[in-house]
Amino acid sequence: MVTVRDRYVAHGLVQQGGRYLVLRRREGRYLGGQWDxxxxxxxxxxxxxxAVVRECAEEAGILTTVGPQVAHYTNADTEGRPLVFHTLTFLLNPEPGVPEVALSVEEHDDFKWVLPREALELPLVWHVERTFRSLLADVPHFPD
Incomplete structure (x- = not known):
């Protein structure tokens, strides 16, 4: 009997002046060329x-504090391993001042600050697209 294990992945929506940080995944990596x-x-x-605070500092060089969780998606492992991934997304509040992005060049090759509707025009990683669509549809105060 195969036991399915749960794995957790934490992501953060960093907001600055009504725009959100998106990072383009470097070609040759998992989901390369897509915005995350x-x-x-x-x-x-x-x-x-x-984890999400650590990852934001490692990938974008931005220090943050955690706000509310805004999404939780589950999916089976895309490589067929006996894993279920839980992708959690939180709102992240950057430390005071204008955040300066310092990309982890091993993982990402570009970044943008976008409005949610602008983000939806990009080739987004699946869970990021679902999160933006859900927030735009469900939260009347979410800036578009």
Missing amino acids: IPGGAVEAHESPQE
């Missing part, structure tokens, strides 16, 4: 909230 938001695997010793 900062995030990655939750390590055994940390909470999803700790």
Whole structure:
């Protein structure tokens, strides 16, 4: 009998002046060429909230604090392994001042600050697209 294991991935929507940070995944990497938001695997010793703050600092060089969770999606492993991935997305608040992006060049090759409707015009990673669509449809105060 095969046991299915759960894996958690935490992502963050960083907002600045009504625009949100998106990062283009470097070609040759998983989902290369698609636009994503900062995030990655939750390590055994940390909470999803700790992971998303760490990942944002590692991938974009931005220090943040965690706001509310805005999405949770699950999917089977795309490579057929006995895993179920839980993708959690949180709103992230940058430290005071204008955040200066310092990309992790191993993972990303470009970034943009976009309105949610502008983001939807980009080739987004699936869960990022779903998150923006959900927030635009469900939250009347979400800036578009």
